[in-house]
Amino acid sequence: MPVDPQDLHADRGQEWRNELRASLSAKERSALPRVRMPELDARERSAGFREVNTGLSEEMAVREAKRCLDCAAPTCISGCPVNINIPGFIKLIEKGDFLAAARKLKETNALPAVCGRVCPQEVQCEANCVYQKMKKPPVAIGYLERFASDCERLAGDVVVPAIENRSPVRVAAVGSGPASLTFAGQMAKWGYRVTVFEALHELAGVLSYGIPEFRLPKSIVRSEIAYLEALGVTFERNVIVGKTITIEDMREQGYQGFFIGSGAGLPKFMHVPGENAIGIYSSNEYLTRVNLMKAYQFPSYDTPIVRGKRVAVIGGGNTAMDSVRTAVRLGAEKAMIVYRRSEQEMPARIEEVHHAKEEGVEFLTLTNPIEYIADNEGRVQQMKVQKMGLGAADDSGRRRPVVIAGSDYLIDVDTVVVGVGTDPNPLIPRSIRGLEVSKWGTIVVDEATMQTAVPDIFAGGDIVRGGATVILAMGDGKKAAAAMRDYLLKKPAGG
């Protein structure tokens, strides 16, 4: 969604913005230090699932907002996949009108409280802030985004836009992750009757079952869902599209457009000997048991989990960091990240790696498991790993790990979490005739419209990209909504 430079210009040219900008020189602004996010002490937070980052105070937020130079050509915006009017909302914070800042965010981003917390800002908006050129830490865009939307939620002052033209046209979204939620919100605002079908008993996809409470409190996710319900979106839980109901059935029921946002939920294993031993989990299972099923509250909740004392998590992405930090909270005495490349290559957010280290997680980089050894009950007891060296760069530009011969050794473990990635679940692509599917199992779409090979079916998020990010999934949902509206408007009536 490219921003209209004229709109930006007009927004920036408002009287109050001019005055605010003039109230402090750029030099004074850039001399201010970047705010630090207050967080719970590492020892205190490791004992439970409370949110680690506790949020900026009003005073901190206003001070940080002052750092933003309100650039005439804001480079930060190009780093944001949904092109939020970043100075627009930040200057409202500086002005002290936090609710207006939240509304400004919501013009382009349906889930700012989520993105402010989980976006990899360091490689997106903040990576493109002009401060980078000045070799200074960028404006804390993510913290401010979180601040504004939290203010709105806590004030209970969430404004639900009135919907003018209710259309009788029904559309469906498959899955309820960020891609579908964004799609649904957008279509509902345009007056369409939207139903979201979710396979699980809980909504919001990875935001519910994957990302832990200590990084994204579920109450926030629930209030975002409540907002969509207020917009008129209908949610159907426990419906597995392709099993409980097919796209064909829905067409017969009168649905005229479909958005597939079914994610990339299929866990990858490494297929090394012994991987089916007791105590070896996929990160999906580990996190689902804890987040979705609340196994950390077992036996008050019925779902159990192995509370390992010596836990190894394989992988270096967000999923691996979330798993290892969960293991710490479940009482691990030794929690390890085992990653085959070096720390530099880790795809996880820097903040997560940093937090994990503070919480006592050990990092075994350039190390790869090659076998698991179980006791006579079949419980994992040890893992055999080998050391890796770094060779030439591969297609992704990261240096390829190469095995160092004769370097294997054993590590004692009682729990292992395999977090080496996920693939798209084949259930949906398999159940819909005519869809084009890539060799990676992702659904092929026209990138400009997110339309699939079947004209009334659009798709976005991880089912199209493979494991990506929340904000990219949301961007897809928005793009698909716009294209589906065009498609529906052009479609002959009754057709």
Place this chain on the structure above:
Amino acid sequence: MNKVVEKELLSENVVKLVVEAQAIARKQCPGQFVIVRTDEKGERIPLTIADADRERGTITLIIQRVGTSSCKITGLNPGDALADVSGPLGRPTHVEKLGTVLACGGGVGIAPLYPIARAFKQAGNRLIAVLGARNRELLILEKEMAAFADETIIMTDDGSYGRKGVITVGIEDVLKREPVHLAVAIGPAVMMKFTALLTKRYEVPTIASLNTIMVDGTGMCGACRVSVGGKTKFVCVDGPEFDAHQIDYDEMIQRLNTYKAEEKLSFDGYLKSLS
């Protein structure tokens, strides 16, 4: 929420529930299952769809009490509701006309066997049922099976009903006696293991329906994984039925014991909460 509309005690520990689930009733095929959550704090547990009534929009579940979740659900009464029912999950049984089909059911495994056996009969096969239970009280669905089976053989461990002995004795008698084109074995893992060893000797193709621990039931977690022919498979999406001669039963049995200690803790707490 899915309302319970009927309840019947089939044996001391086995309860039949008829539950409202319109969409699932319409779509289900023999061999498929649902994932059920009794209440907000409940586990997601898999249960086979033992029968369905499209007109009424109901499915039948037959549940053996073994621990917290199965006791919670069998404690429901008509008018109560389950928090969640999702499905139908798993691949339907591949039913075709083969000749003679031997349906072997042990304990509560007779429940999932019932719709599969019926489908094979309806497809024109000669159907012989061999049903095993520890004793007469624990035997379920005998009448229902006998209603369509060409022959029904009952085995009890203690000889309190039918013939005395383990189920494989009854199965072997048939294998010795006449050609069998397919065996279907559903029951406790050990029973399936020994049935598979036996039918392998007689070179009878055999399928087993596995009851591994599950969470989502849609291929998302890998809790249900088993080794089949040396490859890792997910029971919820690749199964629940597999070639019985290829399954690593020992690994599966070990994995079923993953949460032994936690299950006991949970169950003790549950029993205490009742008193």
